[in-house]
Amino acid sequence: MTDPAGQAVPSHQFDPIGDLLGRIRLEFADDHRGDVASYIPELSTADPEAFGLALVGVAGSRYEAGESGVPFTIQSVSKPFAYALALADVGMEAVLARVGVEPSGEGFNAISLEPGTGRPDNPLINAGAILTTSLVAGGGPEERFGRILDLLSRCAGRELPVDAAVYRSERDTGDRNRALAHLMRAAGSLSVPAEDAVDVYFRQCSVLVTAADLAVMAATLANGGVHPLTGERVMDQLVAEQVLTVMATCGMYDYSGEWLLRVGLPAKSGVAGGLVAVSPSQFGIGLFSPPLDERGNSVRAVEASRAISERFSLHLMHQVTRTGPSFVLVAEDGTEMSLPSPSGLGVVDVPVLSLQGYIEFASAEQAPLGLRRHVGDAVVPQGIVVDLDHVTQFHPVAVLLFDAIIGQLARRGISVVTVDRQGRGMVASAGEFPRRAEALAHLRGG
Numbered sequence: 246m247t248d249p250a251g252q253a254v255p256s257h258q259f260d261p262i263g264d265l266l267g268r269i270r271l272e273f274a275d276d277h278r279g280d281v282a283s284y285i286p287e288l289s290t291a292d293p294e295a296f297g298l299a300l301v302g303v304a305g306s307r308y309e310a311g312e313s314g315v316p317f318t319i320q321s322v323s324k325p326f327a328y329a330l331a332l333a334d335v336g337m338e339a340v341l342a343r344v345g346v347e348p349s350g351e352g353f354n355a356i357s358l359e360p361g362t363g364r365p366d367n368p369l370i371n372a373g374a375i376l377t378t379s380l381v382a383g384g385g386p387e388e389r390f391g392r393i394l395d396l397l398s399r400c401a402g403r404e405l406p407v408d409a410a411v412y413r414s415e416r417d418t419g420d421r422n423r424a425l426a427h428l429m430r431a432a433g434s435l436s437v438p439a440e441d442a443v444d445v446y447f448r449q450c451s452v453l454v455t456a457a458d459l460a461v462m463a464a465t466l467a468n469g470g471v472h473p474l475t476g477e478r479v480m481d482q483l484v485a486e487q488v489l490t491v492m493a494t495c496g497m498y499d500y501s502g503e504w505l506l507r508v509g510l511p512a513k514s515g516v517a518g519g520l521v522a523v524s525p526s527q528f529g530i531g532l533f534s535p536p537l538d539e540r541g542n543s544v545r546a547v548e549a550s551r552a553i554s555e556r557f558s559l560h561l562m563h564q565v566t567r568t569g570p571s572f573v574l575v576a577e578d579g580t581e582m583s584l585p586s587p588s589g590l591g592v593v594d595v596p597v598l599s600l601q602g603y604i605e606f607a608s609a610e611q612a613p614l615g616l617r618r619h620v621g622d623a624v625v626p627q628g629i630v631v632d633l634d635h636v637t638q639f640h641p642v643a644v645l646l647f648d649a650i651i652g653q654l655a656r657r658g659i660s661v662v663t664v665d666r667q668g669r670g671m672v673a674s675a676g677e678f679p680r681r682a683e684a685l686a687h688l689r690g691g
């Protein structure tokens with residue numbers, strides 16, 4: 246484990262996540278199914294036993310197990326990052342006009358092109374990735390590749406090298422990819438020479454990474470495009486969200502649907518055995534194990550991701566059960582009052598509603614209902630104090646909801662004031678006060 250400052254935490258210290266990764270590694274280390282890719286001759290030299298896992302949180306903590314520092318070529322895991330660059334350079338609409346976002350349901354190197362136009366189905370299969378390189382801004386292949394390498398490196402937080410032997414090996418044998426480029430060129434969808442497009446693509450696939458690098462790169466996507474360790478914004482938040490969306494639907498080739506069902510996380514795999522998966526807003530994981538299944542996804546990386554997702558309950562569609570309300574009704578002296586109140590409004594002329602934590606739709610929507618249960622419908626309070634001192638953040642939908650609630654109450658003659666020692670102005674009210682007593686005095690006095 247490494248803390249955000251890059252300091253290794255001594256192994257005798259508490260490291261539950263590192264332990265968990267180590268246990269998952271052991272569990273699947275004996276799974277010897279699958280074959281190391283050999284259609285790119287240089288890839289066939291990979292060690293089939295190597296198996297590395299790494300996890301990086303959005304706050305910058307790092308956890309690793311096994312061969313997480315062994316270098317391998319990034320291959321198709323580069324595709325979402327090149328797509329990010331194209332989105333940043335020419336915008337989503339222009340990219341969408343040239344490359345679709347529909348799962349192809351076919352192998353990674355299939356001729357998944359729209360009949361007539363030659364538009365590839367999505368940017369995460371070979372055809373789409375080859376076209377994507379041509380959308381990256383740059384005067385020629387050198388500059389385009391330079392910019393892709395720069396983005397990959399900034400996401401990883403270090404200068405990534407290129408494996409010249411793998412590049413040459415793929416360049417010398419990549420006739421199928423060349424054919425895809427020529428088909429797109431013939432159909433008019435590829436606007437640069439086929440040879441230029443595949444050359445950038447072969448180079449980007451030959452960039453060397455480790456599972457630890459992949460976890461940092463995945464965490465950058467999880468963190469809305471901000472590198473979790475350097476704090477550098479490497480892509481816009483919107484671009485990161487668009488990339489994650491396409492990874493969720495198309496990242497695992499013709500296994501994408503089943504992957505989403507079983508694992509439920511945006512992901513991307515590569516034929517050298519690499520895999521990234523992202524838990525949005527939480528962390529990224531990077532895995533490496535060269536033997537592949539028949540779809541070209543790493544057998545152990547898929548199994549381990551599935552175990553991590555199941556054990557951590559990470560599936561995107563997983564319902565988060567709230568254990569209690571994020572608001573309480575309090576008396577002037579700060580004591581919590583029961584909901585509903587047995588005595589009605591008699592006790593409070595100005596109710597104080599104290600909110601805490603992260604306010605999302607559910608809590609913003611429930612707060613006025615809770616208040617109503619307490620004061621009843623018959624009595625109209627003079628005003629309401631909403632104490633925001635313990636709120637960490639408002640989701641934008643909760644801000645909208647509070648605006649609407651405060652507006653409706655104002656139309657009924659009830660004014661709402663807020664308390665916030667830090668004066669953050671999180672919601673627009675009839676007045677914000679640093680202390681509860683001042684808010685109450687304001688409402689009672691006028």
Ligand code: GLN
Pocket residue numbers: 320321322353354371415422450514515516517541
């Ligand atoms: N460079 C590889 C190819 O084009 C990448 C494919 C992959 O990782 N699935 O065949």
